[in-house]
Amino acid sequence: DAGVTQSPTHLIKTRGQHVTLRCSPISGHKSVSWYQQVLGQGPQFIFQYYEKEERGRGNFPDRFSARQFPNYSSELNVNALLLGDSALYLCASSPVRGDSPLHFGNGTRLTVT
Amino acid sequence: AQSVTQLDSQVPVFEEAPVELRCNYSSSVSVYLFWYVQYPNQGLQLLLKYLSGSTLVESINGFEAEFNKSQTSFHLRKPSVHISDTAEYFCAVFNQAGTALIFGKGTTLSVSS
Numbered sequence: 001d002a003g004v005t006q007s008p009t010h011l012i013k014t015r016g017q018h019v020t021l022r023c024s025p026i027s028g029h030k031s032v033s034w035y036q037q038v039l040g041q042g043p044q045f046i047f048q049y050y051e052k053e054e055r056g057r058g059n060f061p062d063r064f065s066a067r068q069f070p071n072y073s074s075e076l077n078v079n080a081l082l083l084g085d086s087a088l089y090l091c092a093s094s095p096v097r098g099d100s101p102l103h104f105g106n107g108t109r110l111t112v113t
Numbered sequence: 114a115q116s117v118t119q120l121d122s123q124v125p126v127f128e129e130a131p132v133e134l135r136c137n138y139s140s141s142v143s144v145y146l147f148w149y150v151q152y153p154n155q156g157l158q159l160l161l162k163y164l165s166g167s168t169l170v171e172s173i174n175g176f177e178a179e180f181n182k183s184q185t186s187f188h189l190r191k192p193s194v195h196i197s198d199t200a201e202y203f204c205a206v207f208n209q210a211g212t213a214l215i216f217g218k219g220t221t222l223s224v225s226s
Binding site: 004033035040041042043044045048055056058090092099101102103104105106107 | 117145147149154155156157158159162164203205207208210211212213214215216217218219
């Protein structure tokens with residue numbers, strides 16, 4: 001089975017622009033989560049979606065939003081990009097909502113100039 | 114609130130030497146603990162997990178970790194490391210709702226010959 005897939009792998013944007021990152025979970029997994037990993041740090045939780053509804057949100061500004069589609073894939077949107085948004089964005093999936101190991105994709109490297 | 118502290122930011126060792134990567138956690142609820150490994154330019158891979166049962170958990174590539182409730186620790190060990198074990202290692206615990214992983218800052222394991 002394919003693992004978690006993310007696209008694009010790399011992205012360069014300018015301050016103030018908008019970006020959309022995409023994620024396809026492992027087949028059969030209904031929960032998708034998004035994490036931000038700044039260079040040299042551990043990943044920070046942004047969102048969790050389960051059965052197309054937001055189930056958890058981390059400490060990120062409203063510029064960050066996400067959604068989950070009927071096929072359980074997900075998009076992360078970031079508006080009004082700042083230099084500090086430069087990071088590796090990781091998507092993870094799990095079969096159930098909570099207390100189950102997360103399976104991560106290889107991430108999207110976002111650079112904001 | 115849950116938190117994770119990885120006590121060493123960098124651990125340099127020689128090939129075939131033993132290694133221990135230390136992790137302490139803080140949690141007021143039932144604990145589910147994980148170690149993830151991240152190779153350069155890749156996402157996170159689950160190395161091993163503690164959900165319940167035996168306090169000693171093992172991975173397929175020779176790593177093991179022991180859950181110690183009294184010391185609130187989940188240290189990762191390997192009796193003999195290989196060059197290929199060079200990577201970033203993250204310890205993580207689920208938040209109280211069980212919906213998001215809280216990661217430590219990571220430990221860089223550098224194995225040299």
